[in-house]
Amino acid sequence: MSTFLGMPSLPVFGTGNLHAAESFPTAAHRELGNAQLRANLGHATHTIRDKRLQVVSELPDWEQLRDAGSAIKESVMARLPELLEQFEQNFTARGGVIHWARDAGEANDIVAGLIRDTGETEVVKVKSMATQEIGLNEYLEEQGITAFETDLAELIVQLDHDKPSHILVPAIHKNRTEIRDIFLREMPGADPALTDNPAVLAMAARAHLRRKFLTAKVAVSGANFALADSGTLAVVESEGNGRMCLTLPETLITVMGVEKLLPTWQDLEVFMQLLPRSSTGERMNPYTSLWTGVTDGDGPRNVHLVLLDNGRSAALADEMGRSALHCIRCSACMNVCPVYERTGGHAYGSTYPGPIGAILSPLLTGIESEENSSLPYASSLCGACYDACPVKINIPDILVHLRSVDVDSKRGKKKLPSQMDVGMKAASWALSSGKRLGLVEKGLPLGRLAAGPDHKITKLPGIAAGWTQSRDIPAPPQKSFRDWWAKEHHGPETGGTNAPARGTARADAHLNAQDKEDGA
């Protein structure tokens, strides 16, 4: 256990369920083969995103709310150490106990130790991304402690021994018939006549969970927000099962990423408008639970909070990437992402799938991790995620930034440059001068020849083979526009290497060198 004192000198990268086991293209290839998954996902994401658009359009000040959310988060990141200390003081003064964890291993040890101290071997769980991230359930199981998920979707995934594929709707990849089959197979005492009617399924889960709520002595939760000025924690949910866990047991252990802080109670106002509309497409979520320390005669007697770094300081140190920590895990970005819609969450390999996962996972683990370095490329940069994000995280720009970190980290390390490296170098040469591009374009008739009589190129070698797997390339024209302009249009030319030099020394030196190389 260590106290968080600002930025550590060496970044501690995140561990746990943040690392992909295979590269995104490989995993995506497999998941794309699952037609049922694609149909389920397409249906579910379309439904949620239509609902979100509807409720968002009701608010005339939605854009200002997004700006406010983004500004509050930015100020949190700028003063994180100070706010954490303030929170710690307030939380402790009201009877809570704080524990600091650098990575997944430390956090798991702390939680397991706290549970062992109670003498219990069963705990109920509130849906939590942080505990998914550190792999808490698996770790507890190794320690002989059983953790029961109480969120309906998490319960389904857990009963099926599967992994969540969406941060808000963990069982989004399953349809109701599949869910009925899982209940029949895995739920003790499930009615053999169970139908796939959602209400019937919900009642079965309810009966199952009631038994757990009434016996559990220990609960484990995450937190959506922590308010520094009062030492309060908040959980936002739809089903009320979380509230059962937060109020009935004697001991409550919360695991929370350090970035979840908000400076004041009043800041919550902004996020309570942004979060439900962005996540479930509801005006307000049914249950918001807030707790401040221990209160005599009410709720848990022992209240613990594990504050988790697990790569967050490293992400914070990345000037371009740090705003990924603004994320409030609403899942709006994945619901609008065309890549997520087709591959599902498992293709991303980490607890955090979709656009936010594509930047957050490599930021937390460091880009050097081989498989996670494929994640920033899992996007066509269409920008839908940025438009949807309630706290305005510029995901496309961070994706591009992480791609450049990846390319740079590999420079000079490889024995042989990749095809992409070679292609990009060659293209950089050809595309950094009008003369050179003009020269290259003299080869267009050759391309026409390669295309053959049907004016199509249908097979290309190397990395370009990916293109021709489902697309033709049209035969190039006889001559380029540049040639047409020079020979036929006789219009005035301007600029470029003929223009009077007005450039910066650096750009001019570069262009002069280039002219020389071209024999100008």
Next chain:
Amino acid sequence: MRIALFATCIVDAMYPRTAQATVSILERLGHEVVFPSGQACCGQMHVNSGYLKEAVPVVANHVHAFDTKDYDVAVAPSGSCVASVKHQHPMVARSCGDTALEARAAAVGARTYELSELLVDVLGVTDAGAQLGSYFPHRVTYHPSCHGMRLLRLGDRQARLLRSVHGIELAELPEADQCCGFGGTFSMKNADVSSAMLEDKTANIRSTGAALCTGGDASCLMHIGGGLSRQGSDVTTLHLAEILASTAEAPASVTGEIRVATGKATR
């Protein structure tokens, strides 16, 4: 007005008619078009693929070619290239610590327009049929490209222009705002996902019964057209500029050789 044409590398090398059509439209409106011959490419492919170091000379070249007093505004028939010039060039210059280049890039970006943006906002074209003589008697569907829609906020400018073309029948494209799956090198690095996105886009296009799909980005159209061609579909793609340039006297045809009234050169 003196307007500098940025033809973009794909248009220059693969779709010269799109650039010719752009010239034609602007000249018909009485403007003078110049072509900065030093231009080559916006460098977007390098930036988006993470090759920032390799993007620097490409960006420097573009800034150098367009940083002159010889024109009033610059135009490109491509939303994504204009977005790159506006948003990425200053960032690339900053990445190599060249603050002077950054300032020049920002200045070039400030007077660079996407075609429909220039036509509607600057040149006051609201009725292509009346002001340009645009005539295109075909059923057409329209794909608004992501970068035009989300980075440049083009809104309905392109659709408005299309709707005002004489003879055109514009068919609404289902899920129009969905990405076609091109994404530059994404279509090679993640070819499977890209193909799945393309499949849905082309299915939506075919469902409209349109003879062709138009849009403002040659790269997306090359991707979509390449998919339709592989699927053996008769539906083709044609850049918005070529539809606007099409007239009753010199109509652009839906398939095969496309004739465009090319302003000065053919007069």
